[in-house]
Amino acid sequence: MRNAKSTSKLPNVGTTIFTEMSAMAQAHGALNMSQGFPDFQPPKPLQAAVVAAMAKGRNQYAPMAGDIRLREWIAADAERRSGACFHPDTEVTIGAGASSLIFATIQALIHPGDEVMVLTPCYDLYEPAVELAGGRLVCVPLQADTHRLDLEAMKASWTESIRMVVINVPNNPTGSTWSREDLHGLAELVEGTNALVLSDEVYGPMHHDGRDVLSVTHEPRLRERAVVFASFGKILHCTGWKIGYATAPAALTGEIRKVHQYDVFSTGAPFQAGIEAFLNSDAGATHLSELAPFYQSKRDRLIEGLKGSRWQVSPAEGGYFQLLGYGAFDERDDRTATADWCSRAEGLALIPLSPFYPEGENDSKLVRICFAKNNDTIDQGIQRLLKISNG
Ligand SMILES: Cc1ncc(COP(=O)(O)O)c(C=O)c1O
Structure with missing residues (x-):
């Protein structure tokens, strides 16, 4: 078996950006608002x-x-x-x-x-x-x-x-x-x-x-x-x-x-x-009927906290991610910028947008943040985002 060789069927595929950023967040003790999962429990x-x-x-x-x-x-x-x-x-x-x-x-x-x-x-x-x-x-x-x-x-x-x-x-x-x-x-x-x-x-x-x-x-x-x-x-x-x-x-x-x-x-x-x-059950029906307003209030909390800052925000119409534009204060590409923000003393893990473009790199100067988080986490995230945009 020592000489056995395999040819990759997916030669261009590596670890996903979500795994990469979560690992980076853990290594640097950064606040993780990258991957798309709640930090609260199911009902x-x-x-x-x-x-x-x-x-x-x-x-x-x-x-x-x-x-x-x-x-x-x-x-x-x-x-x-x-x-x-x-x-x-x-x-x-x-x-x-x-x-x-x-x-x-x-x-x-x-x-x-x-x-x-x-x-x-x-x-x-x-x-x-x-x-x-x-x-x-x-x-x-x-x-x-x-x-x-x-x-x-x-x-x-x-x-x-x-x-x-x-x-x-x-x-x-x-x-x-x-x-x-x-x-x-x-x-x-x-x-x-x-x-x-x-x-x-x-x-x-x-x-x-x-x-x-x-x-x-x-x-x-x-x-x-x-x-x-x-x-x-x-x-x-x-x-x-x-x-x-x-x-x-x-x-x-x-x-x-x-x-x-x-x-x-x-x-x-x-x-x-x-x-x-x-x-x-009634609890299930109530949960579903309250889901959209529940997440909308989290989105609004995040957006309100960034008002007046140099982050560019166009409110998400659905889901639990918000795009944030950083072109007003940072010229670096999104992978370099997010890696740097994650490794700072008060780090924050976000997801760069370029991995979402299968045809190659893009330069939109946008990053993705997940707001499926407790309000405390969102507030901490806002503080860190403001530190990042203030330089
Ligand atoms: C667009 C999209 N499709 C599918 C999935 C995967 O969903 P599941 O966890 O149910 O496999 C995700 C998870 O992040 C997603 O964002």
């Missing part, structure tokens, strides 16, 4: 429901497609929100976080030579998944000012080989959302083509300032060609449990499950049972 009744499920013996494999009662809740929730009907048996699949199902979907549906349109900046999972499937990315920038879909640019970059368009709303890292006109425009763009829509909606209900919570399934013309992803980790403050789901028409779901059953097979039985019990 107590949810924790209790998971513990109860364990005590009741829900500790062996869950069904491959997921706990049926949780799938029924997911189908009912989708119908309540957008009128879309998914059959829990054949059109809803629960996986190890949304990530595992996004990965399975791309492996199942993308063939060598297929092209996949992604909108940049974009979440870093899509590129390696497409590469492993033998596909090729077609990168189209989001609009420079609003970070919303640029339908004209998407049309201009369209090719016959595009088999999938990846959308992520609310968007990580930019916090942008979309409008009904965007949904209509997307439907028109893909009409008559062979392209599927992969809609990554893991920050789903977190739309701020009273915006409509719009899913790709609100547009009936897109339902037949869309795979939609959601994450209980994100909406229930339990990212470490890694429970997410995908909804898609039966034919697409069948193909996705062919990969899922040999990759993840099934995931966290007591977590699924506990989540189902919580979501079907």
Whole structure:
């Protein structure tokens, strides 16, 4: 075995920027507002429901497609929100976080030579998944000012080989959302083509300032060609449990499950049972209805604290990330700048934006901060941000 050699299938892929920045934060004792997870706990009744499920013996494999009662809740929730009907048996699949199902979907549906349109900046999972499937990315920038879909640019970059368009709303890292006109425009763009829509909606209900919570399934013309992803980790403050789901028409779901059953097979039985019990309780309904205002107040606290400073802030429309522009006080590229800010005596870990551009470096002078944090953490973050911008 000493001479055994392997050739990397992903030669350009290293450790993700999230792991890199969290490790750097730990090494320097910096405040970590980089990676996207809360520093508070899931609701107590949810924790209790998971513990109860364990005590009741829900500790062996869950069904491959997921706990049926949780799938029924997911189908009912989708119908309540957008009128879309998914059959829990054949059109809803629960996986190890949304990530595992996004990965399975791309492996199942993308063939060598297929092209996949992604909108940049974009979440870093899509590129390696497409590469492993033998596909090729077609990168189209989001609009420079609003970070919303640029339908004209998407049309201009369209090719016959595009088999999938990846959308992520609310968007990580930019916090942008979309409008009904965007949904209509997307439907028109893909009409008559062979392209599927992969809609990554893991920050789903977190739309701020009273915006409509719009899913790709609100547009009936897109339902037949869309795979939609959601994450209980994100909406229930339990990212470490890694429970997410995908909804898609039966034919697409069948193909996705062919990969899922040999990759993840099934995931966290007591977590699924506990989540189902919580979501079907009054406490669960209240949690979901309060989620958007809960995160909006954290976003507002951060923005208020930076008022009058040299950080440039355009309020996130959704999700739990805020972009911060530093061009007014620092000329360095984003990787150099964030590494320096993290290593200072009163350090702060943020995420540079350039890793979200698969086509190469960019010079937007923007960084991403996660405000899914206790108010004390946000206040400490504000103090450190002000020290950074004051030089
Ligand atoms: C846009 C986006 N998609 C997918 C995921 C992964 O979700 P999960 O933790 O459920 O796998 C994340 C997590 O940060 C994300 O930001």
